[in-house]
Amino acid sequence: MSTSSSSSTPIWTTNEWSALKTHAEGLKSTHLRDLMKDAERCSRMTAEFDGMFLDYSRQRATKETMDLLTNLAEKANLKGKINDMFAGKHINITEDRAVLHTALRDSITTNITIDGQTVIQDVHQVLDRIHTFANKVRKGEHLGATGKPLTDVISIGIGGSYLGVEYVYEALRKDSVAAAHAEGRRLRFLANVDPIDVSRAIEGLNPETTLVLIISKTFTTAETMLNARTIRDWLLKGMQGKATDEAIVAQHMAAVSTAIPLVTKFGILPDNIFGFWDWVGGRYSVTSAVGITPLSLHYGYDICKEFLHGAHSVDRHFANAPINENLPILLGLLGVWNATFLGFGSRALLPYSQALLRLPAHIQQVSMESNGKRVTAEGEVVPFETGPVEFGEPGTNGQHSFYQLLHQGRIVPADFIGFCQSQTEMHLPNEPVSNHDELMSNFFAQPDALAVGKTAEEVAAEGTKANIIPHKVFEGNRPSTSLLLPKLNAYTTGQLLALYEHRTAVEGFIWGVASFDQWGVELGKVLAKNVRNALQTCRPLPAHEDISKHTSTFNPSTASLLKRYLHSKK
Numbered sequence: 001m002s003t004s005s006s007s008s009t010p011i012w013t014t015n016e017w018s019a020l021k022t023h024a025e026g027l028k029s030t031h032l033r034d035l036m037k038d039a040e041r042c043s044r045m046t047a048e049f050d051g052m053f054l055d056y057s058r059q060r061a062t063k064e065t066m067d068l069l070t071n072l073a074e075k076a077n078l079k080g081k082i083n084d085m086f087a088g089k090h091i092n093i094t095e096d097r098a099v100l101h102t103a104l105r106d107s108i109t110t111n112i113t114i115d116g117q118t119v120i121q122d123v124h125q126v127l128d129r130i131h132t133f134a135n136k137v138r139k140g141e142h143l144g145a146t147g148k149p150l151t152d153v154i155s156i157g158i159g160g161s162y163l164g165v166e167y168v169y170e171a172l173r174k175d176s177v178a179a180a181h182a183e184g185r186r187l188r189f190l191a192n193v194d195p196i197d198v199s200r201a202i203e204g205l206n207p208e209t210t211l212v213l214i215i216s217k218t219f220t221t222a223e224t225m226l227n228a229r230t231i232r233d234w235l236l237k238g239m240q241g242k243a244t245d246e247a248i249v250a251q252h253m254a255a256v257s258t259a260i261p262l263v264t265k266f267g268i269l270p271d272n273i274f275g276f277w278d279w280v281g282g283r284y285s286v287t288s289a290v291g292i293t294p295l296s297l298h299y300g301y302d303i304c305k306e307f308l309h310g311a312h313s314v315d316r317h318f319a320n321a322p323i324n325e326n327l328p329i330l331l332g333l334l335g336v337w338n339a340t341f342l343g344f345g346s347r348a349l350l351p352y353s354q355a356l357l358r359l360p361a362h363i364q365q366v367s368m369e370s371n372g373k374r375v376t377a378e379g380e381v382v383p384f385e386t387g388p389v390e391f392g393e394p395g396t397n398g399q400h401s402f403y404q405l406l407h408q409g410r411i412v413p414a415d416f417i418g419f420c421q422s423q424t425e426m427h428l429p430n431e432p433v434s435n436h437d438e439l440m441s442n443f444f445a446q447p448d449a450l451a452v453g454k455t456a457e458e459v460a461a462e463g464t465k466a467n468i469i470p471h472k473v474f475e476g477n478r479p480s481t482s483l484l485l486p487k488l489n490a491y492t493t494g495q496l497l498a499l500y501e502h503r504t505a506v507e508g509f510i511w512g513v514a515s516f517d518q519w520g521v522e523l524g525k526v527l528a529k530n531v532r533n534a535l536q537t538c539r540p541l542p543a544h545e546d547i548s549k550h551t552s553t554f555n556p557s558t559a560s561l562l563k564r565y566l567h568s569k570k
Contacts, residue, residue: 010376011512012383016075020068024341032060032451032477047325049317052495054327055482058451059334059413060342069333070323073510078329081509086319088114088279092516093377099516101284101501102315104276105308105494114279122277126289130274133254134296137211138185145243145251150211152186154201155294156227157215159365160282161256162191164497165291167362168307169298171355171493174423178299178490187298190231193223198230207238211297212253215290217282219259219266222528228266256289281516283366284501287311287494303490310494318502328499331415331481332506338413338479339388340511348406348414349392349500352443355423355488356496360392363500370504372520373513386511388413396442406450407474414450414480417496418443421487443482450478530554531562538566 011017035041036057045057045066059065073079084091088098098114106112108124136142140149155165166189172178190201202210212235214228232249239248249267256274257263263273274289285291287308296304318328338344347367349360371387393401395416406412418440427434433441453476459469485492508515530553538547547566551559 008378010380010382011072011076011510014072014075016068016072020072020337020341023065023068024337027060027062027065030060030062032058032479033453035060035062036448036451047327047330049321049325049327050313050495051486051492052327052499053484054330055484056330056334058447059337059479059481060477061334061337061479065337066324066333069337072336073323073329073333073506076510076512078323078506078509082319082505085505086315088112088119092279092281092514094514094517094519095278097516098279099281099284100279101281101287102312102319102498104280104287105312105315105498107312119277119279126274126276127292130289130293130296131301133272133274134293134301137297138300143251144208144210145239145247146208148208150209150252151184152188152205152210153213153294153297154188154190154205154210154231155213155215156190156224156231157256157290158191158193158221158223160285161215161217161224161290162189163358163362163365164283164286165189165294167356167358167497168286168291168295168493170358171488172299172303172490174355175489176423178303181300181303182298185298187294190227191223193226195230198227202231202234207235207252208242210235210252213256213294213297214253214263214266214268215256215294217258217276219255219257219262222525222532232266254293256293282518283369284516286362286497299490306490307494310491311498312494313491314495314498314502318498328502329506331499331503332510334413334479334481335388335503335507336510339386339507340384342479344388344411344413344479345385346389346391346410346412348398348402348412349390349417350395350398350414350446351392351417352395352439353417353419353423353488354394354397356417357394359417359496360390363504364390364392366501367504367507369518369521370515371508371511371513373511373515376512377514378512382511382513386513387507395446396439399442399446403446406478411478413478414447416443416447416480416482418482418484419486419488419492420484423488447480447482449474450476450480452476453478531558534562535566538562543567 042057044063047054081091085099086102088100090096091099100114103112103119103123106120108120110120111118112120137150142150144150169187188201190197212231214224216224219225232253235248235252236245246267250269253268254272255263255268258275260273264270274293276285276288276290280288292304314328318326323329349363351359367390368387373386375381406414422436425434425436453474456469456473459472464472505515534550537550541547547563551562554562
């Protein structure tokens with residue numbers, strides 16, 4: 001079902017698109033070294049909202065660039081598409097669904113409908129149930145099957161059922177308020193079907209004090225369900241003879257899913273099942289029961305409320321602020337500019353906080369699974385590559401890893417994220433600056449080094465040997481943005497989440513792709529099922545038996561690899 005803001009005219013055929021292409025060619029001879037000398041330009045290329053300060057003056061862009069990008073946004077009906085999303089229209093047209101993760105953090109007084117049905121009351125009913133359940137577990141009112149408090153949680157889920165949740169968990173581990181609420185508790189994640197991940201998840205845990213949370217919308221995801229059965233077996237064996245199997249599963253297992261019959265068949269009680277809706281995409285689900293359930297069990301519901309409030313703050317800003325003041329829109333437009341018009345095929349997310357070590361991985365999925373598309377929403381092949389390759393690592397670790405390439409290799413637009421205050425302040429006696437100031441010195445210096453660089457003349461003036469000069473030249477002219485926030489806490493963690501969710505939406509809306517499905521994930525799943533069937537057939541066979549007839553449906557390369565794999569296990 002198409003929405004009112006859909007357009008049959010490909011954006012790349014418009015005059016606004018052509019104007020940007022021409023403008024990009026004209027900017028090739030302009031260097032950031034010169035642009036950064038213009039104080040008025042630097043001041044103008046900033047935006048601020050609710051404590052977040054965005055400086056995009058180190059982008060290879062001018063006022064004309066931003067004006068042309070704004071024209072493109074208007075031609076693409078960006079504001080109309082944003083309004084359609086918040087209104088609950090079916091903008092996920094290939095699955096005929098609304099895209100309304102913003103409703104997950106909205107006020108209960110807001111009137112939001114999908115297909116004529118109000119949804120906000122349903123959202124808050126689930127939140128209330130999570131609040132009640134988490135309180136019972138945390139206060140020791142919901143005990144394990146042997147009467148012990150459940151102090152540890154294993155959260156089983158993959159992709160969107162894991163990455164965003166772990167991002168929030170890691171972000172708050174050293175926040176003083178959140179850490180105090182989590183004292184004496186442990187939260188582990190099990191995503192990979194690799195048995196090594198299982199071993200790591202249960203290491204040092206006691207089944208009698210462990211609650212297992214299975215997160216799967218359909219309760220059929222192969223990796224998640226095998227892990228769920230494996231951990232159930234660990235629970236049953238660990239408490240064998242101390243309680244019945246039924247009691248162990250009932251007291252030690254809960255689920256976040258929409259497939260209630262399958263969950264109850266697994267043995268999980270209805271009171272321990274928390275649902276969500278088909279208008280919540282997996283990679284946008286951390287503010288649903290997917291994230292709020294494990295995070296409430298670990299940090300408490302009040303911390304999660306602050307997280308939701310931070311996300312909601314950016315949601316309202318995204319929905320209402322004009323383009324030239326709208327942080328997610330500015331980031332999205334610059335993303336389109338860099339990827340499509342300047343031709344930079346990758347992008348780095350560089351948080352200068354160790355607590356954000358999982359943010360790049362989460363945003364990698366949000367962006368690449370959303371906008372890694374070959375056709376428009378209407379099915380027309382796009383004549384350019386969509387969705388840059390996303391990667392990142394916290395500073396200063398990344399500086400000693402891949403910044404060499406950023407400075408002197410490929411041009412990789414980068415987002416630097418920093419905080420005015422650290423979650424953990426340290427300042428040794430006789431040290432000139434605190435540990436956080438040392439960290440932030442790099443936060444401020446690296447974008448300048450990328451933008452301005454260092455010329456051969458400057459290197460020579462330092463007395464460098466002639467044969468070494470080329471190796472110490474930095475061309476510069478490498479774009480970046482700097483995002484500065486007051487302090488990382490539950491509220492700002494929610495702000496960052498929403499900021500990058502909406503940046504992704506903006507890019508997809510401009511390109512005209514269907515950002516809220518993920519058909520590219522499906523083919524590998526189908527092929528894996530065929531391989532799984534072959535393995536199941538061949539495993540029981542004698543070692544000397546020829547398995548060719550069971551692998552003949554695969555291409556020669558895969559058949560050969562399968563034979564080697566199977567025989568190595570005999």
